Structure formats: C-alpha cells, structure tokens
Amino acid sequence: MASVFISCGEPSGDLYASALVDHLRSLDPDVRVTGFGGDRLKAAGASLLGDYRGLTVTGLVEAVRVLPRSLDMYRRLVRAAREHRPDVFVAIDFPDFNFRLASAIRRLGVPIVYYIPPQLWAWRGGRMRTLRALADRILVIFPFEPEFYRAAGTPVTFVGHPLVELASATRPRDAFLRELGLDTGRPTVALLPGSRPNEVREILSTLVEALPRIALRVPGVQFVLARAPGLADELLAPLRAAVVPVIVVEGHSDDVLASADAVVTASGTATVQAAIHECPMVIVYRVAPLTYAIGKRFVHLDTFGMVNLVAGQRVAPELIQDGLTPDAVAEETVRLLTDAGTRQWTLTALREVKTKLGGCGASRRAAEIVLETARARCGDRSSPNPSVPVVV
Numbered sequence: 001m002a003s004v005f006i007s008c009g010e011p012s013g014d015l016y017a018s019a020l021v022d023h024l025r026s027l028d029p030d031v032r033v034t035g036f037g038g039d040r041l042k043a044a045g046a047s048l049l050g051d052y053r054g055l056t057v058t059g060l061v062e063a064v065r066v067l068p069r070s071l072d073m074y075r076r077l078v079r080a081a082r083e084h085r086p087d088v089f090v091a092i093d094f095p096d097f098n099f100r101l102a103s104a105i106r107r108l109g110v111p112i113v114y115y116i117p118p119q120l121w122a123w124r125g126g127r128m129r130t131l132r133a134l135a136d137r138i139l140v141i142f143p144f145e146p147e148f149y150r151a152a153g154t155p156v157t158f159v160g161h162p163l164v165e166l167a168s169a170t171r172p173r174d175a176f177l178r179e180l181g182l183d184t185g186r187p188t189v190a191l192l193p194g195s196r197p198n199e200v201r202e203i204l205s206t207l208v209e210a211l212p213r214i215a216l217r218v219p220g221v222q223f224v225l226a227r228a229p230g231l232a233d234e235l236l237a238p239l240r241a242a243v244v245p246v247i248v249v250e251g252h253s254d255d256v257l258a259s260a261d262a263v264v265t266a267s268g269t270a271t272v273q274a275a276i277h278e279c280p281m282v283i284v285y286r287v288a289p290l291t292y293a294i295g296k297r298f299v300h301l302d303t304f305g306m307v308n309l310v311a312g313q314r315v316a317p318e319l320i321q322d323g324l325t326p327d328a329v330a331e332e333t334v335r336l337l338t339d340a341g342t343r344q345w346t347l348t349a350l351r352e353v354k355t356k357l358g359g360c361g362a363s364r365r366a367a368e369i370v371l372e373t374a375r376a377r378c379g380d381r382s383s384p385n386p387s388v389p390v391v392v
Helices: 011-027 039-043 060-065 067-084 095-106 125-134 145-151 173-179 197-217 233-241 253-259 269-276 289-295 306-311 326-338 340-356 362-378
Strands: 003-008 032-037 047-051 088-092 112-115 137-140 188-192 222-227 246-250 262-266 281-285 318-320
Touching: 003 011, 003 067, 003 095, 003 362, 011 032, 011 039, 011 088, 011 362, 032 039, 032 067, 047 067, 067 095, 088 095, 088 362, 095 112, 095 125, 112 125, 112 362, 137 145, 137 362, 173 253, 188 253, 197 233, 197 262, 197 281, 197 326, 222 233, 222 253, 233 246, 253 269, 262 269, 262 326, 269 281, 269 306, 269 340, 281 306, 281 326, 306 340, 318 326, 326 340
Parallel strands: 003 032, 003 088, 032 047, 088 112, 112 137, 188 222, 188 262, 222 246, 262 281, 281 318
Antiparallel strands: none
C-alpha cells in the first residue's frame, strides 16, 4: 500500500491537493494519504496533521508575524514523517514553508514531487538550483514554465492546469442571479479581493471606494463579492461604508465569475479562474509598503497577472501598489463594460488563454506520476505510465 504525504498552504493549494487525492484514490483505492492542508484535502480523504489557516500570508513583512506558528507546524510535520516514513512527499506551492519541509523529509530518504512549484522564474531565479537539488519530479501547470526550467537544466513535466476541469459553475447565470435577488438584465461586476487576510485588508477598502464611481457611469450596474472560505467577518468591514449595494457570496466563486460581465480580482489563481470563465478582468494588488520596496528589487517581469503571462501580452489591466486607486479601478472596469471593441478583443484573448492551459486531466496526470514515484520507492513498479512526457 502506497503512502503519500502532502503539504499545501493556502486555499488554491488545498483545492489542487483535494483533486489530486481524488485521482490517487481512483487509481489506487488502498493508497494512504496524510498531510498538511485544509477542509478540501480532509474531505477528499486525507488524514490531516495540521491546518494551514492562520499561516497563509503574502510578503516578507507579513511572514514574520506567523513565523512562530510556522515553525511549530514544521516541527510537527517533520516528526510525523520521521515516524511514518511515507513513500513520497508531495509539496504544493507554499515555497517558504515547503522548501524547508521538503529538505528535511528528503534527508529521511523520501522522494520529493513538487507539484505546482513557486514562481521562482519571476523573482527568485537563484533558487531554481535549490529546487533542482530538492525535487525528484517537478510538475508545472503553465505552458510557458518548462522553458525556464529547461534553461536551468531542471527536468520538468507540464501536466496542464487543474482549474480547467475544476472551475465550473453549478447553476446557469440567470438562475444564480435570481437566487441572489439580482436582475438578470443588468450589468454585473464581480469583486474578488483575495483569499489571504492581508490581501483583503490591503485591497477591499479601495474597491469599495471605486463602486460609486462605476455606478455613476454604468446605469443599473450591480455588484457581487465572492468571499473566500475562512475569512473573518472583520475583514469585510469596509463593505459597511459602501454607498451602493454589494451582495456577498461565500464559497461559490465559479458561479460568481460565470455570472459576471466583468471582475475586479486580486492577482493570483483567481485570474486564471476568471479566464476559464471568459470573464474580462481588472487585476489589482497591494502589499505592505516595505514588502513591496524589498520585493520589487527581485522581480524580473514587467507584468504580474498570471493570465497576462500565459497570454504573452497584457490582456487584463494591472493596478499594482500605488497604481491601485479608486479612480483607476473605476476607469478600467467601466472600459470593460462599455467599450465594445475592448470587450470583444479581451474575450477573444481569454479564449486563447484557456486553450493554452491545456485540456482536462491535469490532476489525474499528476496523480499517475505521484503513484509511480511512490511505488518505485516501495518496490511496486506496476504503476500506470504517466500520460505526459517529461520536458528536459
């Protein structure tokens, strides 16, 4: 019986981990999965050794605040790995924690699969060498990533993006909007201010200030905010100052995006999710000033939004740090709603992005490789052949 140990540290990683476990179990019903994650990973059947909530932040300054809890969790997971010796360790993103954890587990002789590695090619290229030495297999989900790994001499497999099959609405647009008490004939703007507490603190108040500016220029516009699971109520306090109604929906971001005419979204996984739903977007982001001042010295790209990186061009405007103002949010959102030429060009570009992300089956392809690695470790070489070739 193969034993798999998984570590993921945020909502998107929890989603990908749960899909991975679903396919691990379909391929091998006897597989034993333990790990560090959230509710989705637990619901998929993994035995959780720890929960990521309270540990997920962005930025150097913010990370210092959770360091004591992170160290305690790290020690707990290393102790568990030492006692039970899994056949494979699967790290999912969350680099500052997972790099350290993977290094300790590798010293136990456990092979490492890094599924969805961090974007080192964007801001910490020097750590490519660390990842190459750390991981036995590296599985990436964006089509442009193998080029960076090839340049660094690192074997890598492009498995496709799991959201292509995971990001699906549960209800038709009109039915969903009517459930919320909204008018199906009026323009709808979605707001996705992020899944991490520090993101929401930095972003939401600016979005709230932008809403009346949008409403003045787009008659009848209505707003829906997709609240990430697990966010504290106090993080949504800026909504109390909103002078236009905002409907808040928790846990149904795909329905929100599939029903919206445009979205203002925090940079990150949600931009890919919006692209899959072909929802024109304005990408926003802000971190603590010191974090930004330090971090911008290491970033080697002129665009931040993942959807723009996949497209190879700016298909969505980006309002980052000081560029994130109520007037700028309103201007870009109104343009997507009222400029027919811009809107049509954006929709065409988003369809191309969706195609580049690959077809369905990413989670299953990743599961095949994880099981192959685990079975090689425990002496069972009857695993299925991975359906995607390794790019070297």
